[in-house]
Amino acid sequence: MKYGELVKVYEALGATTKRLEKRDILADFLKTVDVEDLEKITLMALGRVFPSWSEDEQGIGDKLIMRAVGDVVGVSVELVEDAVRDEGDIGAAAEKLYAKKTQMTFFSQALTVNFVYNQLRKLSTISGSRSTTRKISNILELLSSASAIEAKYICRTILEELRIGVGEGIIRDAISLAFDIDKAVAERAHMLTNDLGLVAKVAKEEGEEGLKKLTLIPGRPVKPMLAQLSEAIDISIEEMGCALCETKYDGFRTQFHKNGDEITLFTRRLENVTLAFPDAVELIREGLPDEDFIAEGEIIGFKNGKPQPFQSVLQRVRRKYDIKETMKNVPIKIFLYDLLYFKEPTVDEPIIKRREILESIVDSSNPELNLSDIVKVSPENIGDAVDLFNKSIEGGHEGIMIKNCAEPYIPGIRGKKMLKFKAEPETLDAVVVGGVKGIGKRGDFIGSYEIALRDENDQLQTITHVGTGLSDDDLANLTKKMEELKITEKGTRITVHPKIIFEIAYSEIVKSPEYSAGYSLRFPVVKRIRTDKGLEDIDTVERLESMFNG
Numbered sequence: 001m002k003y004g005e006l007v008k009v010y011e012a013l014g015a016t017t018k019r020l021e022k023r024d025i026l027a028d029f030l031k032t033v034d035v036e037d038l039e040k041i042t043l044m045a046l047g048r049v050f051p052s053w054s055e056d057e058q059g060i061g062d063k064l065i066m067r068a069v070g071d072v073v074g075v076s077v078e079l080v081e082d083a084v085r086d087e088g089d090i091g092a093a094a095e096k097l098y099a100k101k102t103q104m105t106f107f108s109q110a111l112t113v114n115f116v117y118n119q120l121r122k123l124s125t126i127s128g129s130r131s132t133t134r135k136i137s138n139i140l141e142l143l144s145s146a147s148a149i150e151a152k153y154i155c156r157t158i159l160e161e162l163r164i165g166v167g168e169g170i171i172r173d174a175i176s177l178a179f180d181i182d183k184a185v186a187e188r189a190h191m192l193t194n195d196l197g198l199v200a201k202v203a204k205e206e207g208e209e210g211l212k213k214l215t216l217i218p219g220r221p222v223k224p225m226l227a228q229l230s231e232a233i234d235i236s237i238e239e240m241g242c243a244l245c246e247t248k249y250d251g252f253r254t255q256f257h258k259n260g261d262e263i264t265l266f267t268r269r270l271e272n273v274t275l276a277f278p279d280a281v282e283l284i285r286e287g288l289p290d291e292d293f294i295a296e297g298e299i300i301g302f303k304n305g306k307p308q309p310f311q312s313v314l315q316r317v318r319r320k321y322d323i324k325e326t327m328k329n330v331p332i333k334i335f336l337y338d339l340l341y342f343k344e345p346t347v348d349e350p351i352i353k354r355r356e357i358l359e360s361i362v363d364s365s366n367p368e369l370n371l372s373d374i375v376k377v378s379p380e381n382i383g384d385a386v387d388l389f390n391k392s393i394e395g396g397h398e399g400i401m402i403k404n405c406a407e408p409y410i411p412g413i414r415g416k417k418m419l420k421f422k423a424e425p426e427t428l429d430a431v432v433v434g435g436v437k438g439i440g441k442r443g444d445f446i447g448s449y450e451i452a453l454r455d456e457n458d459q460l461q462t463i464t465h466v467g468t469g470l471s472d473d474d475l476a477n478l479t480k481k482m483e484e485l486k487i488t489e490k491g492t493r494i495t496v497h498p499k500i501i502f503e504i505a506y507s508e509i510v511k512s513p514e515y516s517a518g519y520s521l522r523f524p525v526v527k528r529i530r531t532d533k534g535l536e537d538i539d540t541v542e543r544l545e546s547m548f549n550g
Ligand SMILES: Nc1ncnc2c1ncn2[C@@H]1O[C@H](COP(=O)(O)OP(=O)(O)OP(=O)(O)O)[C@@H](O)[C@H]1O
Pocket: 224, 225, 226, 227, 228, 246, 247, 248, 249, 250, 251, 252, 253, 268, 298, 337, 372, 401, 420
């Protein structure tokens, strides 16, 4: 297939903000795609060339693309930077600049999807000496054969930001519609494999039956099951009838995979953090059996018998070097609470059974390797759950989880089957989309951060500016990061790629015409910088609205 055909679909998708229209456009298109191109096109519709579970990345920053665009069009990097400032992103800037392109390209052939996909994948394999030059020449090969509009989307795909408002949910629904697959079956296949390209291919070739056979593979990360808030401990237990209540540890959610001899650790964002935790790998190797498994739990920094703030474990993840040193500074404990695979998938077993198997396979004689504190509760002994809550808070933990005894593990879904009850008021996770440079003492820093939530059409809508709660160190680090993520700069204001996630506490939600969400927050404070969360994890305008309406 010609790349130009995919580009036409990108344009159509970008031209509407309506979710259902996007789904229909994509479904109609997917029906026409040959099976050889289907995996590639499904990934590229997401603006990616690697599935979510893959650790490969193109590793190209804005600067490098600007250089490449400048080279192809025959203008200076400064001019490209100006165009980006005017147009808002490198894709739109490239499209504009191509119109002025003076150099003619000889022997240029129409780009195919296959060629673009392979060239972009190749970028991840280029490393070592002269890698920048080699990467640029690889990008130039693509850009010099591209039309203006193709260049726009090639640049955006390199940065993994297509800006057409299409997320995984829309693509999954389009696959269901295109190949007549029950939505729940497609959703489950996606959640278990984390590979929409594969889901599309199997849906087309083997239909629902084929999708039902797709399952977990130890060594490949799975999206975690997420929790909703419990209104009150007693109400939740009454509703569930039988509940497993567990201490909610405020640590680093980790999946521990064993595949053959290899043990791999993944974060809730599916990042491989094995190298940051050699001690955790050893604890898991010694405390669990030899068979393949996927267990889930929390890694917590522990010092002098006390849990350390969540940020302390994050230090371990950020440090690429001196792991031995950081290991000494931040000793850890593991608290396991779920089992997704043991010799075979266990996700369909109820939590009560999964816990039973987990208890039977974990040797927790080492005080660093634990099972979560747990009580089985029914409406007759709700007091036991309240006791566990109090004990958890006294122990320096966040609260309790309340899990419906009968429920399977549902990856990636924030459902009512697993609830959390915390001592502290609820917070919001929002993404930073811009910032304002400070004045006076904070002149060198970006002191105020504009944050946004996601709306029902996957677009970001702003809610407030926040600067309180950040230490001088945070401000220095954030300012550096914001410079790297910068898209445009006007006066003291900058806009950035949406990558930094803040957890925000506030006193009240108010209506506001000033921000595009239509709501704002009073007295917002940054509680944490959530490097363990990504854009897909931020809260929605819908949730804000329902919290506003009480
Ligand atoms: N015993 C436990 N069982 C399940 N999850 C636990 C447990 N202890 C701690 N957790 C943590 O609680 C989180 C569940 O809350 P949720 O799914 O809402 O994630 P979250 O958005 O990270 O929540 P929060 O910001 O409240 O930690 C899990 O992600 C996990 O990290």
